[in-house]
Structures are given as C-alpha cells and as structure tokens.
Amino acid sequence: MKVRILVSFKDSVLDPQGQTVKNALHTLGYGAVSEVRQGKVFEIDLEGVSRKDAESLVPEISRRVLANPIIEKFDWEILKGR
C-alpha cells in the first residue's frame, strides 16, 4: 500500500516561507493569489498492512515523527493498494 502524508503548519502558526512565496507570486503579477501555505509531502510504502491497520498506523507515525503537533497538522490519503 502506498500512502501520501501532507504535513503543513497549523492555521494559527505564521508560515514565513509561504508568505515569501506569496509575495513573489504577487511580484510576478498573480494578484489572484491571496494565501500560500507551504508544507512537506511524504510518500510511504507499507507492506503487509490492511486498510484498517493503516488507519491507526499512519496517524501514529505522523504524530510521533513526521509532524510536530505543536506547530503542524497532517492529512493523509491512500494512493495505491487496498
């Protein structure tokens, strides 16, 4: 099974990198861009893991390792497999 995990800053946390990207886009004339949030993407292959197992395993490793729950949130989805 292949899963994709997206880690990004919580809405309450300022994201200076996202802001800089937004400013650059404005400079290039993309005035429609009103907000940019930058994050990290992890694609993880899991072996011998059922969908049910993944539903507890992926949030666990996201909370413990991939994201710092004080400043970051995460979303995840299954890309491949059952």
Add this chain to the structure above:
Amino acid sequence: MKFGVVQFPGSNCDFDAVHALKDVMKRPTVLLWHKDHDLQGVDCVVLPGGFSYGDYLRSGAIARFSPLMQEVKAFARDGGRVLGICNGFQILLELGLLPGAMLRNKNLKFLCQHVHIRIEDARTDFTRAGRRGQVLRIPIAHFDGNYYAPARTLAEIERNGQVVFRYCDADGAVTDEANVNGSLHGIAGIRNEAGNVLGLMPHPERAAEALLGSRDGRTIFESLIQSVEKRRPARRPAPAKKVRHDR
C-alpha cells in the same frame, strides 16, 4: 563537578563545548556518544549545537529518538541538570523536556552574529552567578530559532517565570529590533518547571574567553558549577527534590 557533552552525527559545537568546560572552566568533561546508554556519572548533560542528523525532517527531530536521549530523558526526570545549546535546545523541545517549538527565523535567513540577552531570573541553576537584568553578549548561529508556543502554553511559561533569557539591546531593553529571529516575547532561553533543564539559542561556549570577543557565556557554566559544588540551595522554593546521579 563532571560534565558530559553528547555527540550526534552532525554536532559541530561538541568540541567547542568540551574546550570551554574542560580547558576554560577546568572541570572534568567527557564526550557521550549518542548510541551509548551510559551517562558515565556526569552531573550535567550538555546537548551541543550543530545539525544533528543533518536537521532532516525538522531541527532536532531525529536526534530525539537516539538511544542516549532516552537516558537523558530519565536523567532529567530525576532532577539531573541538562543544558541544551542551539540545536540542543531544539532537541529538548522535540523531546518534550521543554515546552514549545522552533520556527524558521522571521527573515528566513541563517543568522550568525553576536546578540545581547538579558537574564530574567538569576535564581536558577543556570544563572545564579549572574544577576537579574544583567546583559550578556553571546553569539547566535541558527536558521530555526524563532521560538513559538501556543498562546496558552506561552502564558503558562510566563506565569511560572520559565523565561530565563530574552533578546535585548546593549542596554537591556527588549525591543523588536533586538529580537532578531522573531521569537515570541523575545524568548532566547527557557527552563522547565522544575528548573533543572534549560535550553537557549545563543552559544555560551563561543563566548567563554576574551580572545573570542566575550567571556559572558561563562556566567552560565559558572552558575552550573556553583549549583553543584557549593550546594547552596537556590532561593526559589526547591522544586522536586534533586536526586544526585552517582553511578
């Protein structure tokens, strides 16, 4: 008093810390390898600056899981003194021994310069050789030193008096300009509630000799030495009973 400096792959201030403690402060100091399980009976564990495990994922995020850090965690829980400098501070945050987290510096630049920090509380084991309001001139060198904590945590830290150092100007005024990395409340260093664990972004080991432009960093090491060797009880009500670690 015996110091132990932890070495991770990617630590780069480990030998600076050993030099400051052993050659300048004249105290026995050992290097502790991150894969070991033995703290070798040290009285104080120093987590030095650098880029442990390349700072991949997040600063300090991987170092936190190394075998020796589990020992350091237990040592700290039993009242052992732990000093985290720069990357060491980041590791203590990731480990949960100190509250909060680090964000990228507000100007998105790696900052390498001398800064001034003000001692907010001179009753801690890390500042007792100084005085409240004293300004120390110590260098910083970091990318992620923008201290953040959720509003409730921040209020709690302030209420408990856990902010030990704030960025300030040469006269000791805490201003926005002096707060070079954008830390909330100008926080440069905090302690845990019990008072035996402290993390700070500036590098006291790089400011321990006049030859290097400042001796102000010695105040922190001198304080630690006093707290162990003079065994003078701190004036603040003693937290949990300090357990000595004689192995």
